[in-house]
Amino acid sequence: MRAQIIDGKAIAQQMRDEVAVEANALAEQGWQPRLVSISVGDMAASELYVRNQQRSAESAGVQFEARNYPEDISLEQLTGVLQGLNGDPRVNGIIIQRPLPAHIPVKTLQKAVHPLKDVEGMHPASIGNIVYNDLALGPCTAVAAVEILKTLPLQMEGLNVTVIGHSEIVGKPIAFLMMGLGATVTVCHHMTRSVAMHSRAADAVFVAVGKPGLVTGDMIKPGAAVIDIGINRVDGKTVGDADFDSCAEVAGWITPVPGGVGPVTVATLMKNAVLATRMQKDHYRDSYARTDV
Amino acid sequence: MRAQIIDGKAIAQQMRDEVAVEANALAEQGWQPRLVSISVGDMAASELYVRNQQRSAESAGVQFEARNYPEDISLEQLTGVLQGLNGDPRVNGIIIQRPLPAHIPVKTLQKAVHPLKDVEGMHPASIGNIVYNDLALGPCTAVAAVEILKTLPLQMEGLNVTVIGHSEIVGKPIAFLMMGLGATVTVCHHMTRSVAMHSRAADAVFVAVGKPGLVTGDMIKPGAAVIDIGINRVDGKTVGDADFDSCAEVAGWITPVPGGVGPVTVATLMKNAVLATRMQKDHYRDSYARTDV
Structure with missing residues (x-):
C-alpha cells in the first residue's frame, strides 16, 4: 500500500480541543453554547448519530439537549417548536435529525431555523453565503x-x-x-x-x-x-x-x-455551535448598542 | 466561418413578449409589476444600463421608476430607503445600480433587499436557492x-x-x-x-x-x-x-x-420582475388566508 491513511479521529480531537477553549471563554461571558437536537418518531435510525453528537458535544464543552417528538406531530406544531427555539436566547443551535416522517418536509424545517442558529449549515442563506465566499455556518x-x-x-x-x-x-x-x-x-x-x-x-x-x-x-x-x-x-x-x-x-x-x-463532521458541528453562539452574542450586542444611542 | 451566430436580441424579444402577457394578466388582478432602480451619485457610468432597462421594461409591460440619490447619502439612509421599498406593496422589485460610492458596500445593500423583491437575484438566499435547484429569482x-x-x-x-x-x-x-x-x-x-x-x-x-x-x-x-x-x-x-x-x-x-x-440579461430582469410580483401576490394571499381562518 502506497497511500497514507488520514486519521479523521485525530483531526476531530484537535478540533474539539480548540472548540472547548472557545466554548469555555464564551461560557465565562454568560454565553454557554447549547445545541438542541430535534428528532421525530422512531429514533432507531438516528439514535447512533444523536449519541455521537452528544458525546462530541460533551468533550467540546457544548451543552446538548436531545428532544424527541411524537410521530404524529404536525408540521405546524413542529414549526412552532422551532420558532420558540429561534427566539430562546439560551439555545444557540438547532439540529434536525433525519429521517423525518413523510408528512414533515425536511427543507421546510431547515428554512424555519433562524440562519444564526443554523449549525448544520442547511438554510438557503447559509448555502448562499458559501457561494459568496463569506463563510459563516457551512x-x-x-x-x-x-x-x-x-x-x-x-x-x-x-x-x-x-x-x-x-x-x-x-x-x-x-x-x-x-x-x-x-x-x-x-x-x-x-x-x-x-x-x-x-x-x-x-x-x-x-x-x-x-x-x-x-x-x-x-x-x-x-x-x-x-x-x-x-x-x-x-x-x-x-x-x-x-x-x-x-x-x-x-x-x-x-x-x-x-x-x-x-468524526470530523461531528466535530465541525461543534465548531459551528461555537461560531453560532459568537454570532448571536455579537448580534445581541449590536442590537443592544443601537437602542442605547 | 463555421459557427452559427446566436441572436440575443431575438431571444430577448421573445422573452419580453412572454413577460408582457404575464404582466398584463397580473395588472388586471391589481398587481401591476413595478421596478424601482436605485443609483447613487454621478450616473454617467450606469446611465446607459438604466436607459436600457427602462426601455426593456416599457416593452415588457413593467413599470419602471429610476431614482437617483445624492453622492453623500449615508449607508443608514440608503438602507432606510430600501426598508421603505421592501414594505411598499406597489413596488415589486428593487435594482441597485453599480458603481456605488466607496462608503456604500454593495453587498450590504443587496442583503437589505427583501428576497421576494430581489429581481437581480443577488441576495444570499436567492443564490442558496439556486444551489438547492429551487430556482426562484436567479x-x-x-x-x-x-x-x-x-x-x-x-x-x-x-x-x-x-x-x-x-x-x-x-x-x-x-x-x-x-x-x-x-x-x-x-x-x-x-x-x-x-x-x-x-x-x-x-x-x-x-x-x-x-x-x-x-x-x-x-x-x-x-x-x-x-x-x-x-x-x-x-x-x-x-x-x-x-x-x-x-x-x-x-x-x-x-x-x-x-x-x-x-439583451437577454435585461429581458431576464423583466422576467424576474413578473416572477417577483407573482411570488408577492401569493405571499400576500397566503398571509391573508391565514388571518381569515
Whole structure:
C-alpha cells in the first residue's frame, strides 16, 4: 500500500480541543453554547448519530439537549417548536435529525431555523453565503471534507479537484468551498459520461454518492488525495464509496471509512455551535448598542 | 466561418413578449409589476444600463421608476430607503445600480433587499436557492447565459461544460444552474493551471472574466457552443472575452458581443420582475388566508 491513511479521529480531537477553549471563554461571558437536537418518531435510525453528537458535544464543552417528538406531530406544531427555539436566547443551535416522517418536509424545517442558529449549515442563506465566499455556518459534512484536505501538504490554489456527487448539502458545497480556496473544480454525477476521465486528471477526488466501490484505483491519479464521504453498509460492515484497497495502492492519501470524514463532521458541528453562539452574542450586542444611542 | 451566430436580441424579444402577457394578466388582478432602480451619485457610468432597462421594461409591460440619490447619502439612509421599498406593496422589485460610492458596500445593500423583491437575484438566499435547484429569482446574467444555451439543440444531461470565471454573480451561479440541468461542470479561473485543457474538452464554454481575447479558437472543441459574457471596451468598440473571429471558425455556435448575452440579461430582469410580483401576490394571499381562518 502506497497511500497514507488520514486519521479523521485525530483531526476531530484537535478540533474539539480548540472548540472547548472557545466554548469555555464564551461560557465565562454568560454565553454557554447549547445545541438542541430535534428528532421525530422512531429514533432507531438516528439514535447512533444523536449519541455521537452528544458525546462530541460533551468533550467540546457544548451543552446538548436531545428532544424527541411524537410521530404524529404536525408540521405546524413542529414549526412552532422551532420558532420558540429561534427566539430562546439560551439555545444557540438547532439540529434536525433525519429521517423525518413523510408528512414533515425536511427543507421546510431547515428554512424555519433562524440562519444564526443554523449549525448544520442547511438554510438557503447559509448555502448562499458559501457561494459568496463569506463563510459563516457551512454544511458540516462538506466543511469537514475540505478541512481534511487542508491538513495535507497540498497547495490549494490551482489544484485540480474532481467532486463526484452533486448533492446540495455535500457535493455542491464542497465545490464552492474548493473554488473559494482557488482550486479548479469539476463536478461529476450519475449523468456524467466518463467519471474516470475527470477523476484521473484530479489532484484530489471527493466522492459523496452512496455507492460502495464506485471509485477504484484505476480512476485515481498516482499520488492524488481521495476523500471518501460515502457511508454504506455492506455485509454488516461500514464502507465508503471508494474501493479502499485498490485506491490505497495508487493514491497519496486516503480517508478510511469509518474513521475519516465522519468524526470530523461531528466535530465541525461543534465548531459551528461555537461560531453560532459568537454570532448571536455579537448580534445581541449590536442590537443592544443601537437602542442605547 | 463555421459557427452559427446566436441572436440575443431575438431571444430577448421573445422573452419580453412572454413577460408582457404575464404582466398584463397580473395588472388586471391589481398587481401591476413595478421596478424601482436605485443609483447613487454621478450616473454617467450606469446611465446607459438604466436607459436600457427602462426601455426593456416599457416593452415588457413593467413599470419602471429610476431614482437617483445624492453622492453623500449615508449607508443608514440608503438602507432606510430600501426598508421603505421592501414594505411598499406597489413596488415589486428593487435594482441597485453599480458603481456605488466607496462608503456604500454593495453587498450590504443587496442583503437589505427583501428576497421576494430581489429581481437581480443577488441576495444570499436567492443564490442558496439556486444551489438547492429551487430556482426562484436567479442572478440575471447567469440565468440569461444559461437560457441562451438552452435554445440550442444540445442535450443538457451529461453535457461537458467549462465555465471560465468564478465570480459569485456570474461564473458560480452558471455552474450550479448547469449542474441542476444535469451537465458535468468544470469551473476555471485565474489560478487554473491550463484553462485550454478544460475548455477543449467542453461541449459548451461560458466565459465571464472581463479580458478581451482570452478565449481563442484553438481553445475550443470543434462544434462546441461559446457563450461570451464579457463586456470590454477596446479601441472604442465593445467586445467580449472570446476572440470572435478565431472562435467562430471552430465553434458550432457563438454569441456576439454586443447583441448576445446583454439583451437577454435585461429581458431576464423583466422576467424576474413578473416572477417577483407573482411570488408577492401569493405571499400576500397566503398571509391573508391565514388571518381569515
